[in-house]
Amino acid sequence: MSELKETLKAQIIEQLNLEDLTVADIADDAPLFGEGLGLDSIDALEFIVLLEQNYGIKIADPSEGKEIFQSVDSLAAYIEKNQ
Amino acid sequence: MGRKAKLANIVSELYLSYGGLITPLGDTATENFENMRLGKSGVHKVSGSGFNKEDWPLGKINSLTSENRYTELLEKICEALIENVGIEILSADRTLIIISSTKADITALPSDTFASTREILKNKWNPAHAPLIISNACISGVMAINTAADYINGDKYDTVVTIGIDALSDFIVYGFQSLFALSDQSSKPFDKNRTGISIGEAAGAIVISNKKPENGAFCVNYLGGSSSNDANHISGPSRTGEGLFRSINKTAERSSINIQDIDFISAHGTGTMYNDEMESIAFDRLSLNSVPVNSLKGYFGHTLGAAGIIEVISTMLMIEHGLLLKSPGFEEQGTTKKMNVLSENVEKEVQLALKTASGFGGGNASLILKKSL
Amino acid sequence: MKILASCKISDQGIYLNGEVQQKYTKETDNWKKDVYSKMKLDYPKFYKMDALAKMAFLGFELMESVSSFEHFEDNDVALLFANRNSSYDTDLRFIESYTEKGSPGPSLFVYTLPNILTGELAIRKKWFGENIFFIQENFDPEFFIDQINFYFRKGSKACLCGWVDSANDKEECFLFVVEKTDGEITAEELKKYYKQ
Numbered sequence: 001m002s003e004l005k006e007t008l009k010a011q012i013i014e015q016l017n018l019e020d021l022t023v024a025d026i027a028d029d030a031p032l033f034g035e036g037l038g039l040d041s042i043d044a045l046e047f048i049v050l051l052e053q054n055y056g057i058k059i060a061d062p063s064e065g066k067e068i069f070q071s072v073d074s075l076a077a078y079i080e081k082n083q
Numbered sequence: 084m085g086r087k088a089k090l091a092n093i094v095s096e097l098y099l100s101y102g103g104l105i106t107p108l109g110d111t112a113t114e115n116f117e118n119m120r121l122g123k124s125g126v127h128k129v130s131g132s133g134f135n136k137e138d139w140p141l142g143k144i145n146s147l148t149s150e151n152r153y154t155e156l157l158e159k160i161c162e163a164l165i166e167n168v169g170i171e172i173l174s175a176d177r178t179l180i181i182i183s184s185t186k187a188d189i190t191a192l193p194s195d196t197f198a199s200t201r202e203i204l205k206n207k208w209n210p211a212h213a214p215l216i217i218s219n220a221c222i223s224g225v226m227a228i229n230t231a232a233d234y235i236n237g238d239k240y241d242t243v244v245t246i247g248i249d250a251l252s253d254f255i256v257y258g259f260q261s262l263f264a265l266s267d268q269s270s271k272p273f274d275k276n277r278t279g280i281s282i283g284e285a286a287g288a289i290v291i292s293n294k295k296p297e298n299g300a301f302c303v304n305y306l307g308g309s310s311s312n313d314a315n316h317i318s319g320p321s322r323t324g325e326g327l328f329r330s331i332n333k334t335a336e337r338s339s340i341n342i343q344d345i346d347f348i349s350a351h352g353t354g355t356m357y358n359d360e361m362e363s364i365a366f367d368r369l370s371l372n373s374v375p376v377n378s379l380k381g382y383f384g385h386t387l388g389a390a391g392i393i394e395v396i397s398t399m400l401m402i403e404h405g406l407l408l409k410s411p412g413f414e415e416q417g418t419t420k421k422m423n424v425l426s427e428n429v430e431k432e433v434q435l436a437l438k439t440a441s442g443f444g445g446g447n448a449s450l451i452l453k454k455s456l
Numbered sequence: 457m458k459i460l461a462s463c464k465i466s467d468q469g470i471y472l473n474g475e476v477q478q479k480y481t482k483e484t485d486n487w488k489k490d491v492y493s494k495m496k497l498d499y500p501k502f503y504k505m506d507a508l509a510k511m512a513f514l515g516f517e518l519m520e521s522v523s524s525f526e527h528f529e530d531n532d533v534a535l536l537f538a539n540r541n542s543s544y545d546t547d548l549r550f551i552e553s554y555t556e557k558g559s560p561g562p563s564l565f566v567y568t569l570p571n572i573l574t575g576e577l578a579i580r581k582k583w584f585g586e587n588i589f590f591i592q593e594n595f596d597p598e599f600f601i602d603q604i605n606f607y608f609r610k611g612s613k614a615c616l617c618g619w620v621d622s623a624n625d626k627e628e629c630f631l632f633v634v635e636k637t638d639g640e641i642t643a644e645e646l647k648k649y650y651k652q
Contacts, residue, residue: 016563017549018503020489020510038500042318045263045562053558062263134560185569192547197591216591218542219571226588233606254547257554258565309610310586312535312578318566329531329584337610443566444575446587 005076012072015050016043028072036071044069057082095293097232097305098455102244102288103163104396105156106383107142111163116400119382119408120428126269126281126384133265134257140269142283142384143251152250152284153188154199160246160286161207167300168244168290173208177241179234180204180214182248183227184388187218189254221351221442222310223247224287224391225450229308231291241293247392248286255282255387262318270354270385271412272378273363273424277354283384287393295455301403306435307337308450318443320357324365326447327439331369338451340435342369345451347407347436349398352378353385354412358441363418371437372421375429381411391440391448402433402454457604457641460614461523462632462649463515471652472518480518488514495521499580506546506567507622508539509576511629516577516616519631525614530584532613535574536603538590541623542570573620585612595619595630597646608636619650 009023012032016039026037033039044065051057057079059065068078101112107125108118118125128138149155164173172178187196197216204214217227224247231243249255259265259282266279295302311333313326321327335342348371350362359378366372379394386393401407407429414426432454439449464471470480470491480491488510492502495517502513525533546567553561566572571589578587586607592599604615618631630650634641 015561016504017506017561020486020492021503036500038502038504040316040319042262042562042566043504045261049559049561134554186547187542189547192544192551196542196547213593217588218569218591219587219589220569230588230606233603233610237602237606237609239602253554254551254568257560258550258562258568261560261562261565310588311531311584312575312587314530314578314582314584316579317572317575326584333531333611443569444571444573444587445578446571446575 001076001080004079005072008072008075011050011054015046026072030071032069032071055079055083095235097235098292098295098302099305099399099452100290100296100300100302101396101399102168102290103160104287104393105144105159105163106285106393107144107283108382110146112396112400116404119397120406122409122411124269124382124411126283126381132256134260139256139265140281141251141256142281142386144284151188151190153190154203156250156284156286157200157203157248160248160288161203164244164288165208170208172242173244174210175242176211178210179212179240179243180210181227181231181243181245182214182216183223183245183392184216184248185218185220185223186249186252186255189252218388220444220446221387221390222440222446222448223388224395225308225438225440225448226310227392228289228291228305228395228450229310229448232305232308235291235293243291244288245291245392246286246288247389249284249387249389251282251284264355266354269412270380272352272354272380272410273359273417273422274413275415275417277356277359277417279355280353281380281384283386285383285386285389285393287389287396289392289395302455303399303402304453304455306340306451306453307334308448309333309337310446310448313445313447315445317445320361320441322361324361324368326445327362327365327441328368330447330449331365331437331439334449334451340451342371345371345374345435345437347401347433348374348376349394349436349438350376350378351440352380352410354380360418362441363420363422366422367420373423375407375423375425375431377408377410377425395438398436398438398452402436402452405430405432407431407433457608457634458637458639459641459645460633460635461519463519464649464652465511465515465629466652468652470518472522474649474652504563505576506543507627508543508570508620509567509573511622511627512573512618512620512631513576513580515629515631519633523633525633528614530582532585533583534586534607534612534615535577536588536600536607536615537571537574537618537620538592539570539619539621540591540593541621542591543568544623577616595650597643597650600646601641601643604634
C-alpha cells in the first residue's frame with residue numbers, strides 16, 4: 001500500500017504538472033483539493049484520466065470523484081478496492 | 084445605477100461601420116444576416132473531429148480549402164476589407180490595425196504563431212504602423228473595440244480597423260473536449276437542456292472612426308466600454324457574476340446612459356451550465372431581466388477571439404434592420420434568474436444595445452452601441 | 457504619474473526597484489520554487505501555475521514585499537500586460553499531452569492563454585479592475601505609457617504593467633506599478649528598469 005502511495009504521488013505530480021513539488025511534499029492524508037494542494041474541478045478531470053490510464057479504472061461521473069480524490073490515502077484505498 | 088459620469092470620457096463621437104464578416108453562414112455581412120434571419124445554423128457535426136474521433140458539432144467554414152485555415156481566413160477578411168474600406172484608409176498614417184485572436188496560426192508551432200498575421204497584413208496593404216495584437220481569451224474582440232476607442236479618444240489615430248479571427252484546430256477542439264465542455268448537439272445557450280459549447284471559426288472586421296463613412300455606409304455610435312476581472316477563478320465563471328456586473332456598471336457610467344434605457348443585449352451565452360447561469364445572475368443584479376437578449380453562438384459556434392467582433396457586427400445588423408434575431412437552441416428558460424431570451428425573431432427599433440463577453444482568466448468586458456441619427 | 461515599484465527577472469538576476477537582490481537569485485532551474493520558499497509564501501495554487509503565471513506571481517509578491525498597494529480599492533488597479541510568445545511553453549506541453557502522452561490534459565489547456573496570468577494576479581489580490589493582454593514583438597515603453605494614460609483617463613488609479621515571456625528556455629519578467637499623480641514618467645525611465 002505504501003509503495004502504491006509513493007507511485008501515486010509521482011503520478012499526480014506528473015499528470016498535474018506540479019513540477020516544483022516532490023513526492024516528499026505531499027503527505028498521505030493531506031487534502032488534495034482546496035486549502036491542501038490547492039487543486040480544483042479542472043484537476044479532478046486529470047485524476048479521472050490518471051486512474052483510467054494507469055489503473056484501468058473508469059469513473060463515468062466526475063461528481064463521483066469528490067470522495068475518492070480527497071487525499072492520497074483515499075485514492076490508494078479506492079484503487080486497491082477496484083483493481 | 085444610471086448615475087451620470089462625473090467626467091466626460093467621450094472626446095469625439097465614434098462611429099462603427101462594417102469591414103467584413105466571414106462565418107460558417109456566409110462570406111459577407113448581408114449573406115450572414117439573411118441566413119440568420121431565416122434561422123439557419125452554421126453548426127454541424129464534423130466527422131472524426133474529436134480526440135477519440137467523435138463527431139462533434141462545430142461551426143466550420145466549408146469554403147476554406149487550404150491546409151492552413153487560419154492564414155486562408157485572414158487573407159479572405161483582408162480582401163473583404165480592401166473591397167469595403169479601401170487601401171487608402173487601411174494604409175493611412177492615421178489608421179491603426181488591431182487583431183483580436185486567441186490562438187492565431189497555432190499550427191505554426193514551434194514557430195511564432197503570430198508571424199504569419201504580420202506578414203499577411205504587410206503583403207496586403209503594408210500598414211503604416213505595426214498591427215496591435217490583443218490576446219485576452221474570449222473577451223478579446225470586445226476589448227479590441229474598446230482599445231480602438233481609447234486610441235481615437237487619445238487622438239493617436241482617426242481610424243482603427245479591428246479584425247477578430249480564430250480558426251478551428253485540433254488544439255482547440257481537444258482542449259475543450261478535455262474540459263468536458265463540448266456539447267454533443269449544437270449548443271443551446273440559456274436553455275434548460277444546455278450541455279456545453281460548440282466551437283466555431285470566423286473572421287470579422289469593424290471600422291471605428293471619428294468620422295462617418297464617406298460613402299454613406301451604415302454606421303452606429305460607440306458610447307463606451309470597459310472590462311472587469313472576476314478575481315475568482317481562472318476557468319470557472321463567478322457564482323455571483325461580479326466581474327460582469329461591475330463591467331456593465333462601468334460601461335454605462337462611461338457612456339453616460341441609464342442602464343434601464345438599454346433595449347437589447349447581445350450576451351456571451353456559451354451554452355455551458357455555469358457561464359449562462361453567471362450571466363443571468365449579473366443581468367438580474369442590474370434589473371435587466373426583461374430586456375430582449377440573445378446569444379449568437381447557436382449560429383456560428385463559439386469563435387473565441389473572433390466572437391466579440393462578429394457579435395458586434397451582428398448587433399449592428401440588427402440595429403440597421405430593426406430586427407432582433409432569435410437565440411438559436413433556446414426553448415425553455417434554464418437559468419435561475421429570469422431572462423427575456425428571444426425564442427423568435429422580433430421586429431424592434433433598437434436605440435441602445437449592450438454587448439457583453441466573459442472568458443478564461445476571469446475576464447469580463449462590455450460596450451454600448453447607439454443607433455446613429 | 458509615478459512608478460511605485462518595479463521588478464525585473466532575467467538571466468542576469470532579480471532586481472527590485474533597480475537593485476539587484478542577493479537573497480533571491482535565479483541561479484538554479486528551480487529558482488521559482490526557491491524564491492517562493494524563501495519568501496515563506498503560503499499559496500498552494502502557486503504549484504499549479506504555468507511558468508508565465510509563476511513569474512508574474514513572484515514578481516508581484518517581491519514588489520509587494522517592499523511597497524504597499526493596500527491604499528488601492530478593488531476597482532482601482534488596471535492590469536496591462538504584454539509579451540512576445542503568448543503561452544508558447546504551455547501550448548507545446550498541451551500538444552505533447554495529446555500527441556505523446558495519451559490524452560489532452562485539461563489542467564494544461566486552461567493555461568494555453570497568456571492572459572491567465574492576469575487572472576491569477578486578480579485572484580491573489582481580489583482586484584476587480586480592468587485587464588488586457590497584448591502580443592508585441594518587443595517591450596515597448598512608449599506603448600505602455602500610452603496605455604497607462606488611456607486607463608487613467610478612464611478612471612483607474614493605478615496600473616500594474618508587465619512584460620512576461622517564456623519560450624525556448626528564455627524567461628523574462630518585468631513588472632512595474634504606476635500610480636496616477638501629477639507629472640509624467642518617461643520611456644527612458646522604463647527602459648532603464650527594463651534593461652537590467
